[in-house]
Amino acid sequence: MIEVRELTKRYGRTVAVDRLSCTVEPGKVTGFLGPNGAGKTTTMNIALGLHRPTSGEVLIGGRRYGDLRQPMRHVGALLDAGAVHPARSAHHHLRWLALSNGIGYRRVTETLEMVGLAGVARKKVGGFSLGMRQRLGVAAALLGDPGVLMFDEPVNGLDPDGIRWIRELMRSLAAEGRTVLLSSHVMSELEQTADRLVIVGRGRLIADTTVRELADRFGRLEDAYVSLTSQAVEYPAGREGIA
Template sequence: MIELRDLTKRYGRTTAVDRLTLTVRPGHVTGFLGPNGAGKSTTLRLVLGLHRPTSGTALVDGHPFAQLPRGLRHVGALLDAGDVHGGRSARAHLRALARSNAIGRSRVDEVLSEVGLAGVAGRRIGGFSLGMKQRLGIAAALLGDPPVLLFDEPFNGLDPEGVRWVRGLFQRLAAEGRTVLVSSHLMSEMAQTADHLVVIGRGELIADESLAEFAARSARPHVVVRTPDPTALTTAVREAGAAVESAADGSLTVTGLTPAALGDLAYARGIPLHELVTRAASLEEAFMDLTADRVDYRAGDHR
């Protein structure tokens, strides 16, 4: 379990993490989300003792990480897949980590096999692709068989098979009763991987709830409709003050009207409907709605 209590980190006049209080519990894949510059990476580094908090505490199973002997047995982490010695082989890299944490050498071969790198274990890391380095970083996180795992952008550089494998790995680790915290900007992957979300913006906690609860926050549910007269329906919807978009398959997606209101509108205008389906907002839409006023960097923003 990870516990943050009024965790704060300032760099001069800049507050990267602001009185952050939350608990990341075992048995879940917890997605850690936020706009660029929200303080996600800083928070992970505070948990791991790589940064010292200005105030507040970050605890792993009731203790600061720095006080835990042989840390890899308590916490496994992947923060930067490229932060490895390129001249070492994958096996040598993991053996050095294992030796420093009193982990048997046989465990090195186990994790190399688990992440799919057994066949390249003797190759120098400098020749690895980003996806291979991600797998090696995950192997290092698993090395001590820890109860707590943290991953920062673990999907970057992975091919579709690798993404699917990582998704299943995280869910299996959580099912084993471990605490799994995953930071990522890929909303589509979080929607398929996490079952709980923590969202921060400008260092402050915005949301701490289940995936379903978070997705339901969006004020933009959609109604997908099919009609033999899309032009007339489009005009009617826009006159009613709602938004409508057409899809390649001929359907219309309406935002701003309930299914009942849309049905009544079509009936009043004599427009036949062949299909009327409500679709919940996506995780990405809910995220954009919730963090709209917490974004520091926007494309086209010339302030």
């Protein structure tokens, strides 16, 4: 479970996250949805101990990230799939991560097979396509067999096969009882995958609901999303000076 409690993050005068509270439950895919700049990445970065909150907290399985012993066994994340040394092989990258986190060698082979990279495991990551890098990022997230997974815009740049693969993976991870948080700024990416939706705008909670509830209330989900977030878009269409 992920618990976000009264979370606020300011960068200078920018309020990236504004007293956000929500609970992300196990056994479900929860979509974390909001326009650009809504505070999704910031919230995830704080959950993963990469940024410090101004106030409030995020708990993973009841503990702050900094208090987790062997964090990769509790939480895995795909944030920036490009952040891998290009001269390293996929296998080398994962083995290094495993070693530094007390994870056994067998799990490296296992995760490479799970994400379909076993055949290119010894090739340099520099030659990987975006889809292959995403798969490697997912393998790294799964390495510690964690109960909580966070994926920041995981389908960005993927082809239809890759998109289907990642959707099915999310669903199967949730079916195994894991907590799966999946961020996106596009409703259509989430409507087939997510059970619950946490919708944010300008750092604030706009809705904490289910896909079904939203569909019942608004009909088309995309309409629901546009209507709910219309006040929270940084650069609304038609504003002067913006094409």
